[in-house]
Amino acid sequence: MTSIPHPAASAAKMETRRLEIRYGAKAAVKDVSLTLPDRQVTALIGPSGCGKSTFLRALNRMNDLIPGSSASGEILLDGRSIYAGHLDAVELRRRVGMVFQKSNPFPKSIFENVAYGLRIGGLSDRRELGERIERSLRSAALWDEVKDRLAESAMGLSGGQQQRLCIARALAVEPEVLLMDEPASALDPIATAKIEDLIHELKVRYTIAIVTHNMQQAARVSDQTAFFYMGELVEVGPTEQIFTTPRQQRTEDYVTGKFG
Amino acid sequence: MSVASRKAVGAGLTLLTGAAAALVVAMLAVILVDVVRGGAGRVSWEFLTSAPEEGMTAGGIFPAIYGTAVMTLLMTVAVMPVGVLTAVYLHEYAPPRSRMAALVRVAVTNLAGVPSIVFGLFGLGFFIQFAGGALDRALSPPGELHYGRPALLWAALTLAVLTLPVVIVATEEALRAVPREHRDASLALGATRSQTLARVVLPQALPGILTGAILAVARGAGEVAPILFTGVAYFLPELPGSVWSQFMHLGYHVYVLATQSPDVEATRPLLYATVFVLLALTFALNLVAIAIRTRTRRKAAAGH
Numbered sequence: 010m011t012s013i014p015h016p017a018a019s020a021a022k023m024e025t026r027r028l029e030i031r032y033g034a035k036a037a038v039k040d041v042s043l044t045l046p047d048r049q050v051t052a053l054i055g056p057s058g059c060g061k062s063t064f065l066r067a068l069n070r071m072n073d074l075i076p077g078s079s080a081s082g083e084i085l086l087d088g089r090s091i092y093a094g095h096l097d098a099v100e101l102r103r104r105v106g107m108v109f110q111k112s113n114p115f116p117k118s119i120f121e122n123v124a125y126g127l128r129i130g131g132l133s134d135r136r137e138l139g140e141r142i143e144r145s146l147r148s149a150a151l152w153d154e155v156k157d158r159l160a161e162s163a164m165g166l167s168g169g170q171q172q173r174l175c176i177a178r179a180l181a182v183e184p185e186v187l188l189m190d191e192p193a194s195a196l197d198p199i200a201t202a203k204i205e206d207l208i209h210e211l212k213v214r215y216t217i218a219i220v221t222h223n224m225q226q227a228a229r230v231s232d233q234t235a236f237f238y239m240g241e242l243v244e245v246g247p248t249e250q251i252f253t254t255p256r257q258q259r260t261e262d263y264v265t266g267k268f269g
Numbered sequence: 270m271s272v273a274s275r276k277a278v279g280a281g282l283t284l285l286t287g288a289a290a291a292l293v294v295a296m297l298a299v300i301l302v303d304v305v306r307g308g309a310g311r312v313s314w315e316f317l318t319s320a321p322e323e324g325m326t327a328g329g330i331f332p333a334i335y336g337t338a339v340m341t342l343l344m345t346v347a348v349m350p351v352g353v354l355t356a357v358y359l360h361e362y363a364p365p366r367s368r369m370a371a372l373v374r375v376a377v378t379n380l381a382g383v384p385s386i387v388f389g390l391f392g393l394g395f396f397i398q399f400a401g402g403a404l405d406r407a408l409s410p411p412g413e414l415h416y417g418r419p420a421l422l423w424a425a426l427t428l429a430v431l432t433l434p435v436v437i438v439a440t441e442e443a444l445r446a447v448p449r450e451h452r453d454a455s456l457a458l459g460a461t462r463s464q465t466l467a468r469v470v471l472p473q474a475l476p477g478i479l480t481g482a483i484l485a486v487a488r489g490a491g492e493v494a495p496i497l498f499t500g501v502a503y504f505l506p507e508l509p510g511s512v513w514s515q516f517m518h519l520g521y522h523v524y525v526l527a528t529q530s531p532d533v534e535a536t537r538p539l540l541y542a543t544v545f546v547l548l549a550l551t552f553a554l555n556l557v558a559i560a561i562r563t564r565t566r567r568k569a570a571a572g573h
Binding site: 046069071074076080099100102103106107109111114115116126128129175178179182217 | 448450451453454456457458459460464468469473
């Protein structure tokens, strides 16, 4: 396993140390130490079943919901363990938001979808809700398309719009880290391009980790790329280096399409 | 097998299965035609709003409609919270492969298979003698029975036990239909499990839960055996004044008209009309349940 410090070294927002995640007796993630630098995009790549999604879902403890899963090692947010007493899973997930592979808006209005996280956080002032929702929808590059139909069902949006709505919903609670699990895999090229543009804009304010099967996408959107294989972190480095001069043979084989 | 005999077997089977299906439809048709022809003409506003008169050979059935309605309402109020909470526990809170949950599911399945007259005896033993008896010992003057006798409340509670499986099964079904993605989305936004349940899961499951409630009402409103010992009366001059009163009931009234009349010929039109009202009510409730279910399915289909 290789891990080198990022050249444009910025502070670590999240960090795992010797993280191991098991489903029953089977280890899905083995001994992974990885740093997500503050306000940079980290792409997690690797063949199906390599553990990258499991790794991602460990960062906001969504894995804890799967019966039989267990984690050992350390996960740090701003240098403090996410399992420590100052933070529970609910608080953690407000700071570390998530966008899923399949867009999953609630069967509610567009407004209520984005308002959801704010309402459960106790915000009920209509005016402030409206402002936060507009800001989130603008950040997700969706405002102009939906501003006249906020009261309509989110189910009436196209697939790409639904996914940007889910991003807006995640942004509304103002997380510090955004985890994206193949956010564009079910979208057409135009919608995918919009999501990628969005990631570029979001990294000014958010630390982002994105799982993707699409090599070009990883190359386009990320600053740092981590290659997972069979549950292990094979190599991590600046995206350009991983795609041009990988130090591991397995990485080179994967990014050049020899397997995967 | 030759071509001719293959064809003969095929035709024979088509005929046999078709005849069986036709027989079912025919039986329902005979019942409906008979009831509608004999009863529809006799149903009038007056019949629906007046009390039986002259030894049930004249007058209407209002006390029976009223009793059935109030009893069913009480039953619904009793069964829904318990049924829904049980289903929520089974589906949302019980750990997977929980022994407790498995035990509850077995109990629910078996509860659904118990003959309804047994529920009547259970109601008599548990609610009237045990619970009512205890209340009397605690609250009534010695020797007097206020609670330990047949009453609207005891009948409603007995029916609530009877219809519990319907509500639990329907609610669990409805909870199961809520996509996992919506729960995940809610939790990932920092919602607690109870917030997710209250704001995402239950609202989506509500139509299914309502369907369960209506099926329970349709089932409970028509049952006679469980209330025989627990609250229904042959004839009452007045409407029940409280939940501790006895009451008249449509289903039992049908039985009374059919078997206890001093003048069979005079009672027959009333009997037909009462059966017609009972059937119409049950059908109407089932239609509402089907309508809600269809609407939910359509909404779910449009959702993805």
